[in-house]
Amino acid sequence: MHALVTGASSGIGAAIATRLLADQWRVTGLDLTPAPRDAPGCAHHQLDLTDAARLRDLLGRLDGVTALVHAAGVLRVAPLGALDAEAGAAMWRLHVAAAEALADALVPRLPAGGRIVLIGSRTASGAAGRSQYAASKAALIGLARSWAAELAPRGITVNVIAPAATDTPMLADPARTGVAPKLPPIGRFIRTEEIAALAAFLLSAEAGAITGQQIVVCGGASL
Template sequence: MAGTRERSYGATARSVFVTGGNRGIGLAVARRFATVGDRVAVTYRGDRPPAGENLLALRCDVTDGQQVDQAFKEAEAAHGPVTVLVANAGGAHDRLLVRMSEEDFTSVIDTNLTGAFRVARRAVRGMLVQGHGRIVLMSSTAALHGAAGQSNYAAAKAGLIGFARSLTHELGPRDITCNVVAPGLTDTDMSRSLTEEQRQHLLSRTPAGRLAHPDEVADAVEFLAGAGYVRGAVIPVDGGAGLGH
């Protein structure tokens, strides 16, 4: 796995901030950065913070701007200005459109899309002062091909792509990159909640024939955190399910 190699694109430990970093993909990403020697802060909401990890765990709900600001203050005090932001916190509330309430829709947008806006806006303050930064937004293949019952989730995740590309125009001259990772079916709590029928249907559309491991998503995030000339890109980590879409 890539996490076992030493970082070759800079010897100085970076200040890394990962939202939703207490489990699943977020935890795999946080561990990856810690493995290569970075100082890593992770946010968590309702679950317990990661135990026994060399990570700074911060309670933060990304739907609350004051909590976001406080989490950044604590991370900055401990690790210095954030150099790498991974906006991974998210959630789903699946329903067919005819059964979806406005709250079902807006709450998913607020967590997945507006939450990313809140943390990116806060992180950029320090990045502008430093004249350097890396932002990685965690989207989904649902953003690229849609999914029945996930119009709210797919819309939020698709919005991250437009957000990243707009920030690329705004921040590119300041050496602040913004890119998107779009995982497919990954071995996380969310995928384990699927029925066997749902799982097999999704796997039948995946050329790799298996779920991704969270570490494989972390591979893409690690690459983007070190890539200075990749900007506004969407990198699918989906076993070929989207075939480039």
């Protein structure tokens, strides 16, 4: 079992890489930043996922990938009247275009029973001041459902995990503006290990009948 995990240097991506390594997966991580020192066993490649040429070259040299987890993400907030076109385009390139490039290169080589998990966001349902971010995350749902329908005959599943406020560096990013995140009804932020546990299940053989779904992990915020 060999998983390619984007955003593997921190936050949800790092937690997923750590969990998969503990589950005896072979893990290749991709991230703009260096690998954390406490991630032995993960083959890490530092690159910008929005650099299409470099990404295509790297993917062409990877062998034996059986699962893809696209966890790389960035959040920028802007209300109407102050939308930042470049910030919106950057989020689209990272969240959507990179997902397309990854899947387009890897899916023809995925074996029967392969797995794809995209990390979306509960914000995809809409949030004041975050329309550009929400749009890029909502697009992942369309990709996942379309790919799931296309790949079901090969036994390849495609799903989206949509967390609400999760205890990651993104939550404290100084570039994040607007309303401070609120604790969900469970009284704490979601832990990255909880998202990683769900991702590990969706990548397992036991999850072979779950495909084309968005699973929201919100700590009760949707109630």
